[in-house]
Amino acid sequence: MDNFVFIGVMLILAIIIGSFLGIFAFAEVRQLRREVTRLRERLDEVVDGLAQPPATVSPPQEPALDELKLDIEIDEPETARPAPSPAPQAPSDKARWSSAQNARPGAPTKSGRGNPIVESLQENWMVWLGGACVALSGVFLARYGIEQGLLGPKVRVILGLLTALALYVAAEVLRRKTGNTHPTFAALAGGGAITAFAAVLSAVHLYTLVEPGVAFGVLTLVALITMWLARLHGPVLAAIGMLGAYAVPILVSTGSGNVLGAMAYALIISISVLLLLRYVYRSWLWLGLMAGALMWWLISLVGHQADGWRGPYLAALGYLVIAVIPGNWLLRERLPASGSSAALVLPSLLVIATAQCLSIFREGIELSAVSVLSLLVTWSPLALVALIAGRRNSTLAPVSWALFLGQLAAWFASRLDQGDAVRLLPVAAEVQGAFLSYLLVTAVLFSAMAIYNYVSINQAKQGSHRAAGAWWASLAVMVPLLSLLIGYALAGDYLSKFWWCLYAAIFGAVFMFLGSRGVGRHWSRGMVVWLFIAAHFAYSLAVCLWLKQASLTLALALQAISLAWVIRRFEVPALGWLLKAVLVLVVVRLTLNPWLLSYDNVAHWSLWTYGGSALCAWLAARLLRESQLNLARWAEAAALHLLVLTLWAECRYWLYDGNALAGEYRFVEAVINMWLFTALGLVYYRKSLIAGSFANWYDRYGRLLMAGGLINYLWILLATATSEPWAWRAIGERPLFNMLLPAFAGPVLLAFAVSRLYLPAVRRYAALLAAFAAFVWVSLEVRHLWQGSIRLDTSAATGELYTYSAVWLALAVTAILLGSWRGWRNCYQGGMAVLALVIVKLFLVDMSGLEGLLRVASFMGMGLALLGIAFLHQKLGQQRPEETVQ
Structure with missing residues (x-):
């Protein structure tokens, strides 16, 4: 058995040595081919020079040419070989990487326009495959030694390191011998890098020969050596080293599930890649870095071992992305204004922020051992990195906003119960205090840093940085209110509703005071606008928490007056979009009330809700008429719409004994709606003729109202034709003066008015409808006079x-x-x-x-x-x- 083992080991060594010899032979052949190419080029130049005179070369001169050719062939190897000089031996990093991509068999002298990665794969696939095989041979040799019990653990690790060193040395020797780099040498060095990674990790996870801290130090050294060699050998080594380094923990894993160790290891590799990117940038290296680092974060989501550590891991990754390449270790410097790395920092940070939000959703709020400190340590580091880095980098300002909103959404989504019906589960009473404290500290952190960044930007007085002022101003004032909202949604039972509303009202009053004070003291326009926005948002939050249904709608509508006053008094037209949003919210809420909400039949709510909202919109239009005509027209349009809804709601209120949202539809209501919608459709059309920029809006809404009136009339006709009790019972038995006049004579008058006053394109049809309605009305009057009813089934x-x-x-x-x-x-x-x-x-x-x-x-x-x-x-x-x- 020992003989077989010995033979197997010797066979593997023979394969490795044979590979080295083959590579050396390839290098020698490569050199000879290069010399032959130079000789041919020199010969072509000489022949071209001799062929330039017009005289014909006589036969006796041929031997001289042959002799010259012989002289060239004899002397060329010495003269064609380039003289040693410092420049060719120490090319720049970028030039070396470019030459590494072009130094392949049959490669053109000038780079084409195709994708360099695709071209590299097409022309160097054998090199990549060979490098991968060399790397895997080292890994599988280690596995074979483990499975067969060959030698001792220490010897196995030492042999692995020696093999890696041999591969490194062989690559460097070949590079120096040939005087240039080649993908083959890079693949050889990449195999050494992966072998070294495997040897060190096996010493940690398999044999526990060294402590994790020592192992990670060695791995850091290996990664740095690999990336340093990548500067010499080109991008192939960088790609093999990076991909292999991220994948080695999987290849040598024993199933122990040490995800934390793999995550720490991934950070070390990420540092090495970023250090390489400091000198020679490749976008695919950056993407590989993000993919490898986030791969281990994604793997950690499967289990619970990394719970509590994902936040620091992502924060460290975000810090490295910002700090390593420009050397901005304290995050106080600006990122380069140009360059591909600067363009990828923002999307990379947004991806990392998204990963943290998903981590919050994954971990949620556990009942065991949760505390304010643990929540802050876990989820605040990335926020600190984003806030500090954004102070001098205006392009990074959106990252803090995205991170904050994403975290709130993640906390909210983590409490949604996906049972029979989606419902929101509040945080358990045991951890509500800790969770609210965490929200408070987080809000203070974001707001304080946002104010600090905003002040720094204003002091800098630079246009490029002032563009980020609005981001920091909005973050500073909106963070407390959004935190208050999510706190009430998830831990509202911790305090009574009175306190939640009081806190929101206090925030609103403070922000309104600061906004008015800022106008007087000439604060920046962005901060003043956001203070007023936050004040109105706080007011809305307070009334939403305290009031319900009809009162809430009116309270929201009152903001139209306050916003119009602020816009006029302090000359802040930038608040116009907020005024429009409030009006749209009120209009949509009251329009969809029958399908969304239900109200108690008390205090004639329809009048003061619908009518009060219409009055608020009208007053806002009056306040803005002199200073902001466009906004005034917005408010006026909303007031007209709300007037229509008010008349409709009041009719239903009186028809259904105070229940304006009753689930009924009577004949009388159909008649009223026919008159109301048609008449208001005419009003809106006439208004569109003088409304300027709002002409299209008025015209379209007028058409909608006209369609509503026509539908009601057709519904009445259909009910009459089918002798529905819904229709004929509402007429009564009194002759002439009954519901036949408004229900059937009314359409004659309305259609005639439309034929005279509405769109020219529909006037002819309206006249025909008027004639048809008159015929129907007269016929039904005859029926009623004879029968006392309009039933057609008798x-x-x-x-x-x-x-x-x-x-x-x-x-x-x-x-x-x-x-x-x-x-x-x-x-x-x-x-x-x-x-x-x-x-x-x-x-x-x-x-x-x-x-x-x-x-x-x-x-x-x-x-x-x-x-x-x-x-x-x-x-x-x-x-x-x-x-x-x-």
Whole structure:
């Protein structure tokens, strides 16, 4: 057995030594090929020089050419070999990396326009594969020794380190011997790096020969050596070293699950990569760094071993991303204004902030051993890094905002119960105090640092940094209010509602005072605007916590007046968007009330909620009319909309005994809505003609109201045609003066008004609708006079049928004569259509049962009526020959 083991070990060593010899041979062949290429180029130059004279070369000169060629072949190896000079032996890092990418067999002398990574993979795939095989051979040799029990643990580790050192030395010797770098040498050094990583980690995790601190020191040294060699050998070594370094803990893992050790190790590797990036930048190295570091954070989410450590880990990673490349160790310097690394810092920090928010969601608030100190130690370091670094770097200001909002969202989401119905679970009573204390300290930290950064930016008086002033101003004033909101949502039982509302009101009063004081003392516009915004937000928060339903809506609407006053008094038009937001919120809330909320039928709430909100919008428009015309039109439009809602709510309030949101829809309400919506649609259209920039808004809302009025009328017609009790019972039995007038005569008037005052494109259709509505109304009046009801599912008597015919005939005659007299073609055609209906009805219905003299009299009367109509039509047409039929 020992013989077999010995033979196996010798075979593996032979393979490694053979690989070295093969690489040396490859280098020698490479050098010879380069010399032959130089000789051919020199020969071509000489031949071209001899071919320039026009004279023909005589045959006797050929031997001279051969002799010259022989001289060149003999002397060229000495003259073509470049003389040693300092410059070629010590090229710059960037030049060395560029030459490393171009020094491959068959590579063009000039870089193409393709993707360099794809080109490298296509042309150096054998080099990459060879380097990976060399690296894996060292790892698998270590595994084989472990499984077979060969040698002792210390010898195994030492042999692994010696193998890594041999690979390092071989790569460097080859580089110096050839005078240039090559991806093959980089792959060889990369295999040594991975072998060294594997040997050190096996000494820690497998054999416990050294303490973790010592091992990480050695790993740091190995990583630094690898990255330093990458400066000499080019990007291939950097890629192999980085990827291998991040993956080695997985390759040599024993299943112990030491995630914390792997995370610490990943930070060490990240430092090495960043140190390399200080000298030679490659965007794919940066992306590899982020992927490798966050890979171990993602793996840590599987278990609970890293709970409490993910925050410091991400904070350390964020600090390294900002500090290492520019050497900004105290985070007091500015990042480079240009360069690819500066462009990637912001998105990298945003990704790290997102990772911390996901970590908060993953860990949540545990009942065991939770304290203010543990929460602060876990989740505050990254905030400190972002806030300190953002002081001199305006581009990093959004990171603090994103981190704060993300953390609040994560705390909130962690308490959502995904059971049968989504509900919010409050924090357990045992940890509510600690959680609120953590929110308080965090709010103080963010606000204090934001104020400090804001003051520093203003003192700098530089435009590029002033752009970040709004970020810090908003963060300083909004953090306390948002913390108060999330504290009430998750631990509201810790204090009574009175105290929560009082704190919000105090914040609002303080911010309003500071905002007014800032205007007088000429504070920056950004800070003043955000102080007023925070004041109104605090007021909204207080009323939302204290009031409910209708009172809350009115309280929110009152802010329109205060905002309009602030904009006018302190000349801060930047608050206009907040005024618009308040008006939109109130309008949407009151518009969707029937589907979202329910109110108690007390104190005539519909009047002071809908009407009060409309009054607030109107007063805001009056305050802004002289200074801010555009905002005034916004408020005026909201006031008109709220007026429509007020009239609608009041009608329902009186119809349904004080319940404006009753789940009913009566015939009377349909009639009222038909009148209300159509009339207000006309008002909005006429308003759009003089509204300027709001013309489109008024026009579209007017069309919506017109559609609402038409739908109500069609609904009434459908209910009447199907004899629904909902319709005919509301009419009553009183003749003439009943609901038939507003329900069926009203549409005639409304449609006529639309045909005269509304959009020209719909006026013709409105006139036709008016004629149709008049026909329906007259017919229903006849039905009601005979039956006492408008039900259509009962039979009609003979007298009622003749009454229909007589009335319809009168309508037809009137329309025909009026159309002939006035030249209204549509009126004339409508009368003819009704006349045709009357004739058909007389022949098929009215006279179908008549016999004898009654039939003779009926047909005689019908014929005389038609002859009279024809005579009058011809006479009227002759009186107006100059008018053409329209």
